[in-house]
Amino acid sequence: MQATNAGAPRPPLSRRASIYVLEARAEFLTLARMPAFTVPTLLFPLMFYAFFGVVMKFSPSAPTYLLATYGVFGLMGPSLYGFGVGFANARDSGQLLLKQTTPMPVAAYLAARIATALVFGMAIVISLFLLGAYAADVTLYRWQWFALAGIVLASVIPFCALGLAIGAWVKAQSAVAIVNIVYLPMAFLSGLWMPIALLPSFLQKLAIVFPAYHQAQLTLKVINMDQGGSAGGHVLIIGIFTVIFLVIAAAGFRRVSQR
Amino acid sequence: MSRIVSTRLVKRFGAENTVARTLMYLAVGFAVFVSFLLALPEPTPPVTAETLENPPPEVSFAIVGAKVFDGESFLPNQDVWVENGRIHRIGRELDVPTDLARVDGRGRTLLPGLIDGHVHTFYGTLSDAARFGVTTVLDQFTDPRLAASKRAARDTLAPGNEADLFSAGMLATANGGHGTQFGIPVEPLSGPDDASAWVRARKAEGSDWIKIIREDGSTVGRDIPTLDQDTVGALIAAAHEEDLLAVLHVSTLEHALEAVALGADGFMHVWRDAIIDEVQAARIAAAGVFVVPTLSVTASFGENSMAPELLEAAGGAPLSPMQRQTLASTFSNSSGETTSSVALENVRRLREAGVRLLAGTDAPNPGTAFGLSMHGELRLLQRAGLSTAEALSAATSTGAEAFGIDDRGRISEGRIADLILVDGDLESDLSLSTRILAVWKDGYPIDRYRLDQERQQTTPAPSAAPETTVIADFENGVRANFGFGWQVTSDQFQGGSSTARLSAENAVLRVEGEVAAGLAFSWAGAIYFPNAQPMQPVDFSDRDTLRFRARGDGRTYHVMLFGADAGASAPPSVPFTTSAQWSEIEIPLARFPTATPGLIAGLAFVAQAPPLGSFLFEIDDVEIR
Numbered sequence: 001m002q003a004t005n006a007g008a009p010r011p012p013l014s015r016r017a018s019i020y021v022l023e024a025r026a027e028f029l030t031l032a033r034m035p036a037f038t039v040p041t042l043l044f045p046l047m048f049y050a051f052f053g054v055v056m057k058f059s060p061s062a063p064t065y066l067l068a069t070y071g072v073f074g075l076m077g078p079s080l081y082g083f084g085v086g087f088a089n090a091r092d093s094g095q096l097l098l099k100q101t102t103p104m105p106v107a108a109y110l111a112a113r114i115a116t117a118l119v120f121g122m123a124i125v126i127s128l129f130l131l132g133a134y135a136a137d138v139t140l141y142r143w144q145w146f147a148l149a150g151i152v153l154a155s156v157i158p159f160c161a162l163g164l165a166i167g168a169w170v171k172a173q174s175a176v177a178i179v180n181i182v183y184l185p186m187a188f189l190s191g192l193w194m195p196i197a198l199l200p201s202f203l204q205k206l207a208i209v210f211p212a213y214h215q216a217q218l219t220l221k222v223i224n225m226d227q228g229g230s231a232g233g234h235v236l237i238i239g240i241f242t243v244i245f246l247v248i249a250a251a252g253f254r255r256v257s258q259r
Numbered sequence: 260m261s262r263i264v265s266t267r268l269v270k271r272f273g274a275e276n277t278v279a280r281t282l283m284y285l286a287v288g289f290a291v292f293v294s295f296l297l298a299l300p301e302p303t304p305p306v307t308a309e310t311l312e313n314p315p316p317e318v319s320f321a322i323v324g325a326k327v328f329d330g331e332s333f334l335p336n337q338d339v340w341v342e343n344g345r346i347h348r349i350g351r352e353l354d355v356p357t358d359l360a361r362v363d364g365r366g367r368t369l370l371p372g373l374i375d376g377h378v379h380t381f382y383g384t385l386s387d388a389a390r391f392g393v394t395t396v397l398d399q400f401t402d403p404r405l406a407a408s409k410r411a412a413r414d415t416l417a418p419g420n421e422a423d424l425f426s427a428g429m430l431a432t433a434n435g436g437h438g439t440q441f442g443i444p445v446e447p448l449s450g451p452d453d454a455s456a457w458v459r460a461r462k463a464e465g466s467d468w469i470k471i472i473r474e475d476g477s478t479v480g481r482d483i484p485t486l487d488q489d490t491v492g493a494l495i496a497a498a499h500e501e502d503l504l505a506v507l508h509v510s511t512l513e514h515a516l517e518a519v520a521l522g523a524d525g526f527m528h529v530w531r532d533a534i535i536d537e538v539q540a541a542r543i544a545a546a547g548v549f550v551v552p553t554l555s556v557t558a559s560f561g562e563n564s565m566a567p568e569l570l571e572a573a574g575g576a577p578l579s580p581m582q583r584q585t586l587a588s589t590f591s592n593s594s595g596e597t598t599s600s601v602a603l604e605n606v607r608r609l610r611e612a613g614v615r616l617l618a619g620t621d622a623p624n625p626g627t628a629f630g631l632s633m634h635g636e637l638r639l640l641q642r643a644g645l646s647t648a649e650a651l652s653a654a655t656s657t658g659a660e661a662f663g664i665d666d667r668g669r670i671s672e673g674r675i676a677d678l679i680l681v682d683g684d685l686e687s688d689l690s691l692s693t694r695i696l697a698v699w700k701d702g703y704p705i706d707r708y709r710l711d712q713e714r715q716q717t718t719p720a721p722s723a724a725p726e727t728t729v730i731a732d733f734e735n736g737v738r739a740n741f742g743f744g745w746q747v748t749s750d751q752f753q754g755g756s757s758t759a760r761l762s763a764e765n766a767v768l769r770v771e772g773e774v775a776a777g778l779a780f781s782w783a784g785a786i787y788f789p790n791a792q793p794m795q796p797v798d799f800s801d802r803d804t805l806r807f808r809a810r811g812d813g814r815t816y817h818v819m820l821f822g823a824d825a826g827a828s829a830p831p832s833v834p835f836t837t838s839a840q841w842s843e844i845e846i847p848l849a850r851f852p853t854a855t856p857g858l859i860a861g862l863a864f865v866a867q868a869p870p871l872g873s874f875l876f877e878i879d880d881v882e883i884r
Binding site for chain 2 (some may be wrong): 017018021022024025061119122125126129133138139140141142145146149164187228
C-alpha cells in the first residue's frame with residue numbers, strides 16, 4: 001500500500017482532514033445500511049443482557065457485573081466484523097486495490113473503520129446502560145458510569161487490531177466463520193457472558209490468554225468486581241496483544257502487496 | 260462501494276458541506292452521549308457520621324423505608340425510630356417528627372448489631388470488631404482486669420468506637436492444661452474440691468459466666484492435662500449455685516455428651532472428632548444446651564481458612580495491623596480437610612434437631628480477624644444448612660438470649676440501638692453483609708474509616724517510667740517492682756508448640772522449656788510488661804541501657820523489645836550468649852530500632868530456633884538505666 005501511494009502528491013491539510021471525515025462517513029453508511037451487520041451487532045449484547053442480567057438475574061450483583069462485560073462484548077462485534085470481515089471483503093473484491101490507487105492515506109482507511117466501530121460502540125453503550133439503569137436498577141457513581149463507558153469504548157483498540165490480523169490473512173468467504181470462531185468462544189471463556197467465577201477453575205486459569213478477559217477485568221475494576229489483578233498489568237497485557245496482532249496484520253499486508 | 264457512495268455525496272452536496280455536516284452530526288451525537296451518561300442514576304450517598312445532625316446526648320434519628328431483619332425474620336419497608344440511643348418505635352410509615360434526622364433505608368437492609376459468641380479480647384480488638392458491625396462480643400477467656408476496665412462502657416449509652424464486652428474472665432482448667440499457655444493469668448484447679456471457691460472468686464472478679472476447659476489434646480494428637488469429669492461437674496454445679504452459666508470448651512463428642520449429662524449450658528466449639536447421631540442431637544436439644552460452633556476457626560484448622568474470601572469482601576473499612584496479622588496466620592498443626600466437613604455436618608444435624616446455634620469466631624485465632632470474621636461465620640453457617648434468617652438470628656438474638664443479655668440482639672422497642680445498615684437486600688444474598696453503610700453503637704454512628712484516629716483514642720498515653728531503674732531482682736519470687744510483671748511467652752499463641760516455665764529460685768529468674776518444631780519462627784521464654792496493662796507502653800526515653808545478669812546452658816538467647824506499635828511488625832531483637840558463669844550484659848536501647856524510641860511495651864528474653872530442643876537460662880537484676 002505504501003509503495004503505490006509513495007509517488008502521489010501530498011494534498012493540503014484541510015483536504016486530508018476532509019478525506020478522513022468522508023471516508024469515515026462512507027464506511028459508517030456502508031455498514032449502517034447492512035442489516036446483516038447492524039442487527040446482530042446492536043441486538044446481541046442487548047438481548048443477552050436482557051436475558052441474563054434483567055430476566056434471570058441469578059444474583060443481586062449480576063446486572064452490574066454483566067453491564068460491564070456485555071459492554072466489552074458489544075464492542076467486540078463492530079470491531080471484529082468491521083475489520084475482520086470488512087477488510088477481507090475489501091481485499092478480495094478488489095476494492096482495496098481501487099483505494100490503493102487513490103491519494104487516500106492508508107491511515108484514513110483504518111481510522112474510518114475505528115471511528116465506525118466507536119459510533120456503533122456508543123450506540124451499544126447507550127442502549128445497554130439504559131436497560132441496566134432503568135430495567136435492572138443498576139446505580140453507579142457518575143465517575144463509574146463515565147469510566148465504564150470509556151474503558152468499554154477503548155476496547156476497540158485491541159479488538160480492531162485482532163480483527164485486522166484476521167482480515168489480513170483469511171479469505172472473504174471464510175472471514176465470517178473465522179471471526180465467529182474467535183468471537184463467541186473468547187467472549188464466553190473471558191467471563192463476558194456470565195461471571196468468570198462461575199466457570200470451572202481450569203477454564204478460569206485459561207482465561208488469561210484472551211485479551212477480552214483483560215479488557216473485561218479492567219472494566220470490572222471500575223465497579224470493584226474484578227478478580228484482583230493490577231490495572232497496569234491488564235493494560236500492559238492488552239498492549240502486548242495489540243502489538244502482536246498488528247505485527248501479524250502487517251505480515252498479512254506484505255503478503256497481499258507482494259502478490 | 261464506500262468510495263462510490265462518498266463520491267456521489269460529494270457530487271450532490273459538495274465535499275466541504277458534507278464534511279461540515281458529518282462533523283456536526285458527530286458533535287451532536289457525542290454531546291447526546293455525554294449528557295446521557297450524566298443523567299444515569301447514582302446510588303444514594305452512603306450514610307456517614309455527618310448524616311446525623313443531632314449531637315449527643317440526644318441521639319435520635321430515623322431510618323426510613325428499609326428492609327429490617329428484626330432478630331428473627333425480615334420485614335419489608337419499615338421505619339425505625341431511634342430515640343436517645345434506644346429503639347423507640349418500629350413499623351410501616353411511622354409518624355416521625357419532621358425535624359428528626361433521617362437516613363434513607365430504601366434498597367438497604369437494617370439489622371441488629373452482631374454478637375460474636377466466642378472471642379478472646381485484647382486491647383484494640385473491640386474497635387476492630389465494631390468497625391465491621393460486631394457491637395457486642397462474648398469473650399470466653401481474657402485477663403479479668405481487661406474485662407473489668409470495659410464494664411462501665413457497656414452499662415452506659417455513650418459515644419465510643421468499641422463493641423461491648425461480656426466475658427467469662429479467667430477460665431477453669433487443669434494445671435498445665437489448655438488455656439495456661441497464653442501468658443494470661445490463670446488459677447488452675449486440682450480437683451472438685453477447688454470448684455466452689457474458684458467460682459466464687461470469678462464472680463467476685465466480675466465474670467459474667469464460667470468457662471470450663473475439657474480438652475485432652477486427643478484431636479490434635481497431643482497429651483494435655485485436663486480437668487476430670489468430677490471437677491467439671493462440680494464447677495457446673497458451683498456456677499449454677501452462683502446463678503452463672505457454665506459453658507464448656509470440648510473437642511470431642513464424648514466430652515460434649517458427658518457435659519450435657521452434668522448440666523452444662525453451652526459449648527463454645529462444635530466437636531470435630533465424630534458426627535453426632537439423631538438420638539444424641541435430640542438429647543442436646545431437650546437439655547436446652549446451646550452450641551457456638553466457631554466454624555471460622557475450624558475452617559482455618561482444616562486449611563479452609565475464610566481469610567482470602569474475607570479479605571476480598573472487606574470493602575472500604577480499614578483492617579488494623581492485628582486484623583491483617585491474624586487473618587494471614589495459620590495453624591501449624593493442621594488437621595486436614597475432614598475436620599471442617601465433620602464440623603459442618605454436626606452443625607447441620609444440630610440444626611435439624613432444633614439445638615440453639617450461636618455464631619462465634621474464636622477471633623483472634625489464626626485465620627480469623629475480629630469483626631470481619633463474623634461475616635465469614637455467617638457464610639459458613641449457611642453452608643451448614645442454616646437459612647439466611649437462621650444464620651442472622653444465630654449472630655444476633657440467639658446469642659443475646661442464650662447469655663441473658665436482653666437489652667440487645669433484636670430491633671424492637673426499648674432495645675439498645677446497636678444497628679447495621681447494609682447496602683442491598685440481605686435476605687436474597689447473605690454475602691452482602693459486608694457491604695456495610697453504617698454501624699451504630701448505642702445510637703451513635705461509629706467512624707468505620709479512621710483507624711489511626713481511633714487508635715489514638717483507644718491507646719492510652721504511655722505511662723511515665725518510675726523512679727527506680729531496677730525492674731526486678733527476684734528476691735520475692737517471679738515479681739517485678741512495677742508494671743504488669745513477668746509472663747511465659749511462646750509461639751503457642753500463633754499455633755506453635757514451644758513451651759517455657761518460669762520460677763524464682765535463689766532470687767534469680769529461672770526460664771526453662773523447649774523450642775519445638777512447627778512454625779517458621781519458633782520461640783519460648785519470659786516476657787516482662789512494664790505497664791500495668793500488658794503491651795501498653797511506658798516512656799523510658801530518659802534511659803539508655805538495658806542491663807541484666809545472665810547465665811545458662813551456653814546457647815544464644817535473644818532480648819526482644821516491643822515498642823508502642825507492638826503487633827504492627829516483628830519486634831527488634833538483640834542476641835546474648837550464656838555460659839555456666841554469671842555475666843553482666845549491657846545492651847544500649849538504641850540497638851532496638853522501634854517506631855518511637857524510648858517507648859517500651861514489653862521486653863522478652865527468649866530462646867529461638869534454631870536450634871530446637873530444651874533450654875535453660877537464668878536472669879537476675881534486670882535494670883533499665
